Amino acid sequence: MTEQDYELLSQYLDGELAAPAAQELRKRLIADPALRESLERLQKVNNRVKDAFDVPGADTVPPRIVTILKNARTRRGRLSQQQRAGWGLAVAASLVVASGLLLMPDWHQQTGESLAVSAGDDALLAHELETSPSRGDGWDTLSDGRQVRPLLSFANTQGGWCREYLLSEGGGMAWHGVACRTEGQWTTEVLNTEELAGSINEYRPAGVANSDQITSFIATHSAGIALSLKQEADLIARNWQ
Numbered sequence: 001m002t003e004q005d006y007e008l009l010s011q012y013l014d015g016e017l018a019a020p021a022a023q024e025l026r027k028r029l030i031a032d033p034a035l036r037e038s039l040e041r042l043q044k045v046n047n048r049v050k051d052a053f054d055v056p057g058a059d060t061v062p063p064r065i066v067t068i069l070k071n072a073r074t075r076r077g078r079l080s081q082q083q084r085a086g087w088g089l090a091v092a093a094s095l096v097v098a099s100g101l102l103l104m105p106d107w108h109q110q111t112g113e114s115l116a117v118s119a120g121d122d123a124l125l126a127h128e129l130e131t132s133p134s135r136g137d138g139w140d141t142l143s144d145g146r147q148v149r150p151l152l153s154f155a156n157t158q159g160g161w162c163r164e165y166l167l168s169e170g171g172g173m174a175w176h177g178v179a180c181r182t183e184g185q186w187t188t189e190v191l192n193t194e195e196l197a198g199s200i201n202e203y204r205p206a207g208v209a210n211s212d213q214i215t216s217f218i219a220t221h222s223a224g225i226a227l228s229l230k231q232e233a234d235l236i237a238r239n240w241q
Contacts, residue, residue: 001038009039013046030169040173043193126186129163129179130240133232139168153232155223156180161240162221164214166194178217181240190217 011017012025029036124142132140132150139147151164162180169175177191192213227235235241 001034005035005038006042009035009042012039013042033171036169036171036173040171040193044195125165125167125179129165129181129186131236133229133236134163145170152226153235154218154226156221157223158221159223161235162189162218164218176214178214180221189221190214 008017008021008025012022017025029039124144124146125148128140128142128148129150132148134150134152136151137149139149141147147168149166149168151166153161153163156162158180160181162178163186164178165176167175167177172195174194175191176194177188179186179188181187190213
């Protein structure tokens with residue numbers, strides 16, 4: 001892992017990479033377990049920091065800090081010029097860190113162009129989405145060892161079809177995404193990492209915050225309720241036409 005690798009992973013989690021760079025990084029993640037492990041660690045750190053600020057009163061100044069600032073103001077006349085300069089820099093640095101954490105955009109959701117994955121980029125996943133029915137448990141194993149579970153299908157507001165899915169590469173983590181079909185190709189529109197809990201036969205996503213983002217995407221882009229298994233089977237038989 002180089003400094004540039006960490007920077008790329010951070011930009012990937014923030015959804016800041018352009019589509020070509022994001023796709024190249026995903027290919028590296030598939031081939032490099034150490035890189036995937038680093039991504040998972042960064043994701044967990046992001047989750048912990050986000051959870052720490054996702055509580056009532058997190059955006060207010062603690063009383064003890066208010067007291068310190070008041071005391072500093074009353075003692076200001078007795079501080080030397082060097083001490084006042086050092087105090088000012090410390091406060092400024094604290095404000096920069098705090099504002100960066102509070103104003104940082106949603107770290108986990110990555111959508112649109114930065115996550116475009118076409119059938120040519122992941123033909124195995126695309127074939128699974130094209131041909132396999134949704135299921136509530138168990139996995140379909142791809143020829144490269146990855147495991148896929150289509151979760152549901154729905155019509156989108158653009159007149160096409162979308163599918164929610166889980167894609168596991170082992171190690172207790174999985175990709176949780178929604179792909180939509182455009183001109184015969186499946187393109188991932190939103191993608192998150194999920195921590196999986198349970199045995200191989202009863203995996204379930206444990207990343208609640210990430211799942212909420214998937215739910216939000218579906219609620220925003222769905223043209224109706226999820227397809228029934230019969231409706232989905234009919235569409236698969238007609239090649240989603």
